[in-house]
Amino acid sequence: MPAVCVFFTLLQKFRMAEIFASFGLALRLILEADREFVRIVALSMGVSLSSAALSCAIGLPIGATIAVTSFPGRHAAIVVMNALLGLPSVVVGLVVYLLLSRAGPLGSWGILFTPRAIVIAQTLLVIPMVCALTRQTIEDAWREYREQLTSLNVGPVRAVATLLWDTRLSLFTVALAGLGRAFSEVGAVMIVGGNIDGVTRVMTTAIALKTAEGELPLALALGIVLLAIVLALNSGAHVLREWSVKRYG
Amino acid sequence: MASVHQRDVLPLEVRDLGVQLGERRILSGVSFRLDAGKRTVILGPNGAGKTSLLRALHGLIPSTGSITWAGGERQRGAEAMMFQHPVMLRRGALANVEYALAVNGVEGAERRHRARAALEEAGLSELALQPARSLSGGERQRLALARAWALRPRILYLDEPTASLDPGASATVEREIGRIHDAGTRIVMTTHRLGLARRVADEILFLDDGRLVEQTPADRFFEAPGSEQARHYLDGELP
């Protein structure tokens, strides 16, 4: 009984009642699944999964190749790649905006303020992360595999492919990190997407808008839903990983 | 067992071979000749450079001096090596052997057939679908040997092939090496197990402190080695 009293006093003291209300609101959002909400969630998932997939398709081979081969300027390439990890997302958003604007060089594509622009901006942000993490993973693996693979006459291209597949569990984690990064992006998405209702409004920009409108419980509820989705994706990934370890050692 | 023609790549002539690792000189002035048909065992105390010699011969590390195979260049795919700690890919045992074959241009049904045959000869057929990395030490060594043999190399290098094996597994590997020799592959092996060396070797290359001290037929080496260092070595070690 006293514990419950303390609990409720704490609730009031730290205005935790609001936070609990948001959990309730989050649940209601999910259960009611009104059109606007579903559209926002679906769009978030669509653009983030697309960006993550594209970033991996591009970043995994690049990171692995840099890890395995030696070429003039390799050190410079690694330094630049690591530096790009700290690329501010608003800068990327601004640059992509200037590129895709009608007044810009790629204006004729006409994709500013569309989901494709968001995918491009997010992909540019996630690629350095995937590259750098892949390079590290593959470099460590290469140290272990190099002599054996050389002995078997494996050439550099095939070595890259083999290492990418053999370190797939670690790379999967890299992919998840990239996905998380994509999901959480707001600044660049706001600039190149325009946060257009029903077209380019994703969860993060919706949260920003609701916060701006002073609808804090709803913003928090959306945030909770976003976290829940990310948690669900990671749990699924974890299960997949465990199964893979059992199967392949 | 299919036969293998080692005469395309032998005799193996090594002239003034040197290996430098940073500041340290690992090998210097090593010259010898390996003729066809013999089993060569490289002996020497720890740090003598046995493994480095093997790696230099196989082309894994850079070296000075010259190496020729039957007077010519190294032929890719003519050699294979069984490492002391073999690296397996994260896939099944059979898949690992298939991988080696695929890399060396063997495709389709022939690849599958040869991989299965390799496992069968090594007595590992039941483990075909097991993840290779989950095999025991002995099984993994035998798998590495099966993988190397599947490529039908003309020269097979083995680095301490029984170092981490129990007597049972050791005996199996030893028998397998014998079969590979009989099939016509040139065996070049390092070991610190003198008993194994006695049983397997036709000739001994004795290294000490980065130099080749002597190259002697095996029975003569173990009875009466030519060099001071070899005598010390044989006295100090247990067979």
Add this chain to the structure above:
Amino acid sequence: MKSTTSLVKRARAAFGAALLVAAPLALANDFITVASTTSTEQSGLFKHLLPAFTKDTGIDVHVVAVGTGQALDMGRRCDADVEFVHDKAAEEKFLGEGWGVKRNDVMYNDFVLVGPKSDPAKVKGLGIDAALKKIAEAKPAFVSRADKSGTWAAEVRAWKHAGIDIEKTKGPWYKESGSGMGPALNTASGMNAYLLADRGTWLSFKNRGELEILVEGDPELFNQYGVMLVNPAKCPHVKKELGQKFVDWVLSAKGQETIKSYQIEGKQLFFPNAKAGS
């Protein structure tokens, strides 16, 4: 080289899948891009107005809501078809530079000075000039949009009209937030500061804290909205027919009526005032 080919195949498949996912998210209907302000979006007007337009014409409206300054810049970059903003001086400059076709009054509302209930500067009930003079003296916390928006332009005009050189007078009490109406209101609410806001956003703002309206009704606080088509002569990709339909609709009796009918808590937010025959 089998596994290299399969890697390339896998990469291509992933790329294709990614585009495929993004593609249906591309748009099916006819649509126009309207550059507008945070006050029109965050007050909820567009959620009320645009579905009616789409129902009548079948044209979707994509609203990019940024400050007036940025909205007009969007027009200059040809990234918008229609401008719907509230800074007459800036709009006429835009028009003068040849970027717009014709400027039309569409609706008005007013600005209100909000501030903490405690009203340290004692401005409640005064006219805006008097209130600003008192604030410049008392120097209580004051949040400014400072983002080239219509509201910010109005604030600057108000200071000037009250005879105050805000560039000289400003100090740590004057918080230039550089943000939209909503975030500025959040900031003001969080620090119990004064703020000039448009009534529409204020009425729909839910995080008021201690803030309330202290000054209103002064003719100075009149806030006129204008709509104009971006000039297709300068921007060949402008959807001029669809854009013009929007401008016409918003100025039409139906559009004006729809604007009038938007209410929050029984209060009308925007007052249509399109000139007849415009």
